[in-house]
Amino acid sequence: xxxxxxxxxxxxxxxxxxxxxxxxxxxxxxxxxxxxxxxxxxxxxxxxxxxxxxxxxxxxxxxxxxxxxxxxxxxxxxxxx
Numbered sequence: 001x002x003x004x005x006x007x008x009x010x011x012x013x014x015x016x017x018x019x020x021x022x023x024x025x026x027x028x029x030x031x032x033x034x035x036x037x038x039x040x041x042x043x044x045x046x047x048x049x050x051x052x053x054x055x056x057x058x059x060x061x062x063x064x065x066x067x068x069x070x071x072x073x074x075x076x077x078x079x080x081x
Contacts, residue, residue: 001067007029
């Protein structure tokens with residue numbers, strides 16, 4: 001499985017893109033406080049996950065192999081005497 005921030009996206013939706021999306025750009029996914037954005041390195045566009053999956057296709061894999069969860073760092077607890 002690939003993390004959402006490791007994949008590159010290409011626009012494969014309707015012929016006339018919406019939301020200031022450019023046909024000739026490669027986009028990446030960003031996430032902040034459970035809000036999803038796409039970026040081409042210049043601008044960030046807020047987008048719903050279902051709309052993202054409808055309009056874009058990952059270059060490296062299928063959508064079912066993309067992990068949208070945020071990583072949780074493992075912490076260890078030590079007992080002191």
